[in-house]
Amino acid sequence: MTTRLSFQTLAPPIATLFVFVVVVGVSMAVLAFRFTELQRQIAATTNATRSLIEISSLRAMTKESLLRYRLSGSDQAPEELERIENSRLFESNRLKDYVLKVESNGAILEPFFSGATETLQIRARIRKAIQHRDFATADRLSANYATLYQINTARLKDLHAFLQSRLNSSEKNLTQLLQMITILVLVMVLLGGFIAWWMARFYRDRVLEPLTALHRGLRSVSEGKLGQQVERTRAPLEIREMMHDFNQMTDRLKQAKKESTEAREQALIAARIKSDFLSNMSHEIRTPLNVIVGVSDELSRRDLDPQVKREVMTLHKSGQMLMNIVGDILDFSRLESGNVQLSQENFDLHDMLKRVNDVLVPLAKAKSLSLTLSIQPEVPREISGDLQRLERALINLVGNAIKFTQAGYVNVTCRLAGGLVEFQVSDSGAGIPQDKMADLFSRFVQADSSITRKFGGTGLGLAIVKQIAVLMNGDIDVVSVPGVGSTFTLRIPLPPRASSGPSLAPTPAPPTDFEHSLEGLRILSVDDSPDNQFLIRTYLTTTGAHLSEAKNGREAIEAATSGVFDIILMDIQMPEVDGHQATRTIRRFEKERDRGRSLIIALTAFALTREIELSRESGFDIHLTKPILKPKLIQTIRDLIAMRKTSSGTSGFASYT
Amino acid sequence: MSKQAKLLIVGFAFVGVVLAMNLELATPTDIRLCTPRPASSALPAIALERGFFASQGLRVHLSTEDLGMRCIERLNAGEVDLAVAYVPPVIASIRRGQKLQILTEVHSSNRNAAIVYRPPRIRGPRDLMGKRVALIKGTNSEALFRMYLLAHDIPDAKVNTLFKKPSEVASALQNGEVDAGVLWEPELSQTLKSGNFAALESSFYTEFSMLVKRPQGTPALEAAIEPFIRSLAKAQNLIDRDPERARLITAQVLHLDLAYLTPEVWARFRFRMGLSAVLESMLEQVQTLFDRGEGLPVIEPANFFEPRFLNIIHPEVVTYK
Numbered sequence: 001m002t003t004r005l006s007f008q009t010l011a012p013p014i015a016t017l018f019v020f021v022v023v024v025g026v027s028m029a030v031l032a033f034r035f036t037e038l039q040r041q042i043a044a045t046t047n048a049t050r051s052l053i054e055i056s057s058l059r060a061m062t063k064e065s066l067l068r069y070r071l072s073g074s075d076q077a078p079e080e081l082e083r084i085e086n087s088r089l090f091e092s093n094r095l096k097d098y099v100l101k102v103e104s105n106g107a108i109l110e111p112f113f114s115g116a117t118e119t120l121q122i123r124a125r126i127r128k129a130i131q132h133r134d135f136a137t138a139d140r141l142s143a144n145y146a147t148l149y150q151i152n153t154a155r156l157k158d159l160h161a162f163l164q165s166r167l168n169s170s171e172k173n174l175t176q177l178l179q180m181i182t183i184l185v186l187v188m189v190l191l192g193g194f195i196a197w198w199m200a201r202f203y204r205d206r207v208l209e210p211l212t213a214l215h216r217g218l219r220s221v222s223e224g225k226l227g228q229q230v231e232r233t234r235a236p237l238e239i240r241e242m243m244h245d246f247n248q249m250t251d252r253l254k255q256a257k258k259e260s261t262e263a264r265e266q267a268l269i270a271a272r273i274k275s276d277f278l279s280n281m282s283h284e285i286r287t288p289l290n291v292i293v294g295v296s297d298e299l300s301r302r303d304l305d306p307q308v309k310r311e312v313m314t315l316h317k318s319g320q321m322l323m324n325i326v327g328d329i330l331d332f333s334r335l336e337s338g339n340v341q342l343s344q345e346n347f348d349l350h351d352m353l354k355r356v357n358d359v360l361v362p363l364a365k366a367k368s369l370s371l372t373l374s375i376q377p378e379v380p381r382e383i384s385g386d387l388q389r390l391e392r393a394l395i396n397l398v399g400n401a402i403k404f405t406q407a408g409y410v411n412v413t414c415r416l417a418g419g420l421v422e423f424q425v426s427d428s429g430a431g432i433p434q435d436k437m438a439d440l441f442s443r444f445v446q447a448d449s450s451i452t453r454k455f456g457g458t459g460l461g462l463a464i465v466k467q468i469a470v471l472m473n474g475d476i477d478v479v480s481v482p483g484v485g486s487t488f489t490l491r492i493p494l495p496p497r498a499s500s501g502p503s504l505a506p507t508p509a510p511p512t513d514f515e516h517s518l519e520g521l522r523i524l525s526v527d528d529s530p531d532n533q534f535l536i537r538t539y540l541t542t543t544g545a546h547l548s549e550a551k552n553g554r555e556a557i558e559a560a561t562s563g564v565f566d567i568i569l570m571d572i573q574m575p576e577v578d579g580h581q582a583t584r585t586i587r588r589f590e591k592e593r594d595r596g597r598s599l600i601i602a603l604t605a606f607a608l609t610r611e612i613e614l615s616r617e618s619g620f621d622i623h624l625t626k627p628i629l630k631p632k633l634i635q636t637i638r639d640l641i642a643m644r645k646t647s648s649g650t651s652g653f654a655s656y657t
Numbered sequence: 658m659s660k661q662a663k664l665l666i667v668g669f670a671f672v673g674v675v676l677a678m679n680l681e682l683a684t685p686t687d688i689r690l691c692t693p694r695p696a697s698s699a700l701p702a703i704a705l706e707r708g709f710f711a712s713q714g715l716r717v718h719l720s721t722e723d724l725g726m727r728c729i730e731r732l733n734a735g736e737v738d739l740a741v742a743y744v745p746p747v748i749a750s751i752r753r754g755q756k757l758q759i760l761t762e763v764h765s766s767n768r769n770a771a772i773v774y775r776p777p778r779i780r781g782p783r784d785l786m787g788k789r790v791a792l793i794k795g796t797n798s799e800a801l802f803r804m805y806l807l808a809h810d811i812p813d814a815k816v817n818t819l820f821k822k823p824s825e826v827a828s829a830l831q832n833g834e835v836d837a838g839v840l841w842e843p844e845l846s847q848t849l850k851s852g853n854f855a856a857l858e859s860s861f862y863t864e865f866s867m868l869v870k871r872p873q874g875t876p877a878l879e880a881a882i883e884p885f886i887r888s889l890a891k892a893q894n895l896i897d898r899d900p901e902r903a904r905l906i907t908a909q910v911l912h913l914d915l916a917y918l919t920p921e922v923w924a925r926f927r928f929r930m931g932l933s934a935v936l937e938s939m940l941e942q943v944q945t946l947f948d949r950g951e952g953l954p955v956i957e958p959a960n961f962f963e964p965r966f967l968n969i970i971h972p973e974v975v976t977y978k
Contacts, residue, residue, distance in 0.1 A: 010728045090755060110767055111935060114767040114863070118809070119808075120812070121809075137810075141810050144807045151939065154933070154935045161933075162976075
């Protein structure tokens, strides 16, 4: 980029100004010279005229002096004549000088001086004759002299006329010169105005307009029109270079945007693929897990040989752990993608905390740790928020503390601080080195890779907590002293419970007795997996419910349209007709025939948000994610039946994972 | 051809016809002019050669004579319309009753003539007394000599004057017939060049030649005077701008020998138009000098000046009043 103004830019104004200055300067110099010359001529002519007048006077004095001399014969006359002659000579020389200034060749003077010598000689002879008292000669010479005197008088007159003519001419020229100067000044003013106008036009067309175009281009770019191009007009080199660079810049921006868009599209595709993968994996993993966890849970409830029972319990525990890992991965995926909408439901915070505590007490006891829960009195009981996610965050935090504490305690404290509900989890664990603190809430990060080997886990627990805290407009921090312990503080804004909002959050107390709990209910179980059908059948065997089964959506539609069912447990992914289509068909049938509405429960391994939303749209009453343990299933069915009885026969939509 | 083009052609044709008619009607005015042969007649000679007369719508027929006196005679005889002549013949003609109008000076000079003598018998003015001097009667030659005598207080009677024809003065000097004689160019330079003669210069006398006409000419002539003088003014400008070229043109038109019309001789002439006080004075003094008791009336020269035309063209050169 050129940093100095180029010759091309500066040349027109400089050349114009130079020409203007030269024209003005030369014109004024010529006029000034001419003015001075005229003044000099006028002065010389005036002086010459004065000399002529003086000479005329001296001539008259000569004539008078000669006459006096002739009459008186005084001796004084020659001296007087001498003085007058000298004065005439002096004045004649001055006249010659002045006239030569007016007319350099002096031709005009020739007649005037031509008879000077002869007249001088005559005067001398006249004086001599008078001096010798030869008055006759003096009179004769005087008569001759009178003739010549007349001629010279005429010459003086002509010279005077010539000088007067020159004077008039010079004055006329001076007047014309002054007029010319006035006109020139006017012309210069007009020319200067024109030059100013031209330069303004030049800079408007060549500089300002290109710069304005550049500015418009920059504004367009700032408004997001990255491909904006500027037309390269007749601008100076610097501005053309700027335009060229600008166009190159916008070309590159356009290319970068294109690449960015492509990358984003690819990223979205990858995210969708990842999401689909996670969904599929979730489904594929959860389906057998559902059976493993469900069957092992059912077995563990039976009266078995202690050794066998311990083995079944181990199997059940491993299944639960595996289910937690899958849950972590799915949760994190959902949170990270931002594809999560918080629910607003009223719940009992104290109950929730106690429930979390109850869930984790066995883990703490297994490690001989003291797990205490302290709820400060000012903490409200009834609040509004996303119960499931808050519960998940607390379980993660406390579970983590138990996991990494070998001995001592884990204390959970809940209090109000600055309008926020503050959950503080302190432990007497190994603590976290300072250099690991920064990445503590990053995904897949644990303080030490040996931890993973030692304690297992996905490394997503704290990352999930962090995501939930941010999602709920809260925050989390940690204070840790290696070798002493750590304290995690989670602060969440939890408003008090809304007075008019219904509480949809079930707070099921784990049922302890399932016998005849679903007495008389007509239940249709739809699943293409014989194992799952077996599990459902096992769960419901002793509940008193009348269970029918269908292997796919088509059979489910046939059964639902030919018979009446209170509950339909519908799998989603099935051959021939899937759960969504079957549900939509059943809902349409019910509407057409004006039949009572069956309660249809989506019972599926699909756990992503969009799948839950899809279930709602298809007409499901609730979306339960596998694996489902017997207590939860039975409690859900009972809650749905109870809600139907208390409402008008329709229910809201809920999902439980 | 379009209608506009046809109209244009018709318009041009009309303008052409009108112009042709005007040219036909603008017939040049014929003017017969007589001038003396010397270079003093340079202004009309140059105006003729350069076409200044023609550009003013004049067709000038120039004829030359050895003496200006002869041109005055032809003017008075009606042979020419205008004449260029010197002071002595003009004043003599007027005193004899011929009505002439002096329109303008066309030349003046103080050094075009001199008294040539053969040394050593003559060394100064006073030596002229008792000597034979050749003059041309009634011309500048006689006027110059008489003014010279006046200036040096030499009575005319003390000098034996012999009147000769113009072509005889130089030869009379050469063959010793006279002791002195008044010569003008080119004979002056030719004679002095031999080395046997010397000159008494009398720059006091100023010779003038002037343009004269008879009063009450034809209307065409009267109308032609102003353009005639304008043409002379153009010739004067040419002499001022390019004197050398003017010299060559003058020599060509008046058939003068360039060997004698040298730049030095040419510089002795002043070609200025005007009606000056000096001209008036010269006319008066020459009248006095030539008054030999012939009973001719004394006239006022200014009464015969006709400044009307010059006042239109160059009023500043009319200074005699």
